[in-house]
Amino acid sequence: MAKQLTPGLHIVATPIGNLEDLSPRAAETLSNADAILVEDTRVTAKLLAHIGARVPMVRYDDHSSEADRDRIVARLGDEAIALVSDAGTPLISDPGYKLVRAARAAGHEVHTVPGPCAAVAALTLAALPTDRFLFLGFLPAKAKARADAVAEVSQVRATLVLYESGQRLGDTLLALLTGLGPRDAAVAREITKLHEECVTGSLRELAARYADDIPKGEIVIVVGPPLEAETVSDDVLDAMLDQAMRRLSPSRAAAEVAEQLNIPRKRAYARALERAK
Numbered sequence: 202m203a204k205q206l207t208p209g210l211h212i213v214a215t216p217i218g219n220l221e222d223l224s225p226r227a228a229e230t231l232s233n234a235d236a237i238l239v240e241d242t243r244v245t246a247k248l249l250a251h252i253g254a255r256v257p258m259v260r261y262d263d264h265s266s267e268a269d270r271d272r273i274v275a276r277l278g279d280e281a282i283a284l285v286s287d288a289g290t291p292l293i294s295d296p297g298y299k300l301v302r303a304a305r306a307a308g309h310e311v312h313t314v315p316g317p318c319a320a321v322a323a324l325t326l327a328a329l330p331t332d333r334f335l336f337l338g339f340l341p342a343k344a345k346a347r348a349d350a351v352a353e354v355s356q357v358r359a360t361l362v363l364y365e366s367g368q369r370l371g372d373t374l375l376a377l378l379t380g381l382g383p384r385d386a387a388v389a390r391e392i393t394k395l396h397e398e399c400v401t402g403s404l405r406e407l408a409a410r411y412a413d414d415i416p417k418g419e420i421v422i423v424v425g426p427p428l429e430a431e432t433v434s435d436d437v438l439d440a441m442l443d444q445a446m447r448r449l450s451p452s453r454a455a456a457e458v459a460e461q462l463n464i465p466r467k468r469a470y471a472r473a474l475e476r477a478k
């Protein structure tokens with residue numbers, strides 16, 4: 202007999218590539234829900250076919266109208282409604298937060314069935330510090346807005362996690378290199394799928410590698426925190442100063458580079474004077 206689900210909203214994480222990653226509790230929740238809110242009925246239909254479930258689907262995203270949301274919320278008192286996205290964890294660069302807010306405001310139960318999330322999966326592959334990380338989702342597509350978004354986080358002492366498409370990967374890596382300076386990074390691609398790979402290296406190496414190479418599939422970029430002052434080598438410092446001094450005086454270049462590298466300005470200035478001789 203089908204298990205009864207508590208009425209309310211059930212947020213269900215689904216696989217990011219490998220259907221075997223659907224948890225038994227996720228399958229049970231989806232099978233027993235009265236309805237499932239989905240981004241794309243064709244995508245979720247495949248998942249339901251995989252678990253042999255036949256449950257009505259309703260399209261939902263954060264652009265759905267207030268009236269649509271009200272209709273869904275009105276059902277939550279008596280019905281168990283599941284929310285999925287096309288892949289991974291709903292609400293993480295995916296629709297859902299407005300609905301969760303509305304459901305809570307109306308006093309309904311909200312439950313979550315955690316599971317795959319590309320950002321967290323990439324962090325496990327990247328071999329970069331995981332004690333503090335900042336998820337940035339997708340950066341803006343336009344160059345100026347993207348550079349501003351990078352500048353905004355350049356002083357954050359945490360690993361950064363970003364979603365990106367193959368088409369924009371090269372541009373985004375270059376924007377990260379320009380705005381953050383030298384850092385360790387990783388490009389995780391097609392996680393849990395046949396062609397899964399994780400390429401690690403410096404931001405400079407990765408930006409060069411993907412400058413003309415448009416990789417297929419889905420991508421997460423992971424960028425390590427700013428390098429500690431003592432780990433910034435003179436070679437790296439010199440290269441950045443030389444580049445900055447094409448535009449700026451030694452003292453201004455030293456100030457800019459010191460900030461980017463998070464090293465004392467005095468060290469950068471002494472080196473800049475040497476380079477300027």
Ligand code: SAM
Nearest residue numbers: 217289290293294318319364365391392419420
């Ligand atoms: N909610 C999802 C999650 O929990 O991961 C993310 C949805 S977001 C709209 C889709 C983006 O996630 C893709 O463009 C890609 O950057 C990343 N992504 C999803 N699946 C992936 C995978 N298997 N490998 C690498 N990145 C993936």
